[in-house]
Amino acid sequence: MPERCDPYVYYHRVRPFIFGSKDNPDLKNGVIYEGQYDNKSQFFRGETGAQSSIMPTLDGALGVEHSEDSLRHYLNEMREYMPVDHRKFIEEVESKSTVKDIIKDSITLTDAYNQCLEEIRAFRELHLHYARTYIHNQSKQKNPFGAGGSTIRGTGGTPFMKYLKKHRDETEQQKH
Numbered sequence: 001m002p003e004r005c006d007p008y009v010y011y012h013r014v015r016p017f018i019f020g021s022k023d024n025p026d027l028k029n030g031v032i033y034e035g036q037y038d039n040k041s042q043f044f045r046g047e048t049g050a051q052s053s054i055m056p057t058l059d060g061a062l063g064v065e066h067s068e069d070s071l072r073h074y075l076n077e078m079r080e081y082m083p084v085d086h087r088k089f090i091e092e093v094e095s096k097s098t099v100k101d102i103i104k105d106s107i108t109l110t111d112a113y114n115q116c117l118e119e120i121r122a123f124r125e126l127h128l129h130y131a132r133t134y135i136h137n138q139s140k141q142k143n144p145f146g147a148g149g150s151t152i153r154g155t156g157g158t159p160f161m162k163y164l165k166k167h168r169d170e171t172e173q174q175k176h
C-alpha cells in the first residue's frame with residue numbers, strides 16, 4: 001500500500017469508486033444497474049478486505065475467537081459477498097478445527113501455534129495502521145465526496161478503529 005498508493009490519493013480519489021450503496025447516506029436510493037435486476041435499485045456494501053476469506057479461515061483453523069461486538073455482525077454479512085464455496089469452507093474449518101487439542105501436550109507444537117498467532121497479530125497491527133492512515137486520519141479532512149464507503153456505520157468516521165484494535169488484542173490474548 002504505502003509503496004504505490006499515498007493515503008490522500010487512496011481516500012480522496014480511489015475510495016469513492018469502491019463505496020457501497022447500502023447504508024450510504026449519499027446514495028439513499030441505492031444504485032440502478034441498467035438492464036440488470038429488472039432495473040430495480042440495489043443496495044450493496046462497498047469492497048473491503050473483510051470480504052476476503054483468508055483471515056476468517058486462519059482464525060477458524062487456529063481456533064481464534066472474537067467476542068461479540070458490532071463488527072462481528074458486519075463481518076458475518078461480508079461472508080455473503082464471498083464465493084459460496086469459500087463461505088462453506090470457513091464454516092467447515094470453524095466447526096471442525098481440532099488444533100487446540102492437538103497442540104495441548106507438545107511444547108514444540110504450542111510454540112509453532114503461538115508463532116502463527118503472532119503472524120496474525122502482526123497482520124492486524126499493520127492493518128490497523130493502514131485503517132488509521134488511509135481512512136481515519138483522512139476522514140478528518142474536508143473532501144468533496146461525502147461520507148459513504150466501507151465503514152460499519154457508513155459515516156467514514158471512527159467506529160471501526162475500536163474493533164480492529166480489539167481483534168488484534170484478542171489474537172494476542174489467545175496465545176498459549
Ligand code: HEM
Binds near residue numbers: 054132152164168
Ligand atoms: C489500505 C488498506 C486497507 C484499509 C484502509 C483497510 C481498512 C479496513 C477497515 C476500515 C475495516 C473495518 C471493516 C470495514 O469497514 O470493512 C477492515 C476490516 C478488515 N480488513 Fe482491511 N483494510 C485494508 C487492507 C486490507 C487487506 C490487504 C486485507 C487482506 C486480506 C484486509 C483484511 C481485512 C479483514 C480480514 C478485516 C476484518 C477485521 C479482522 O478480521 O480483524 N484489509 N479493513
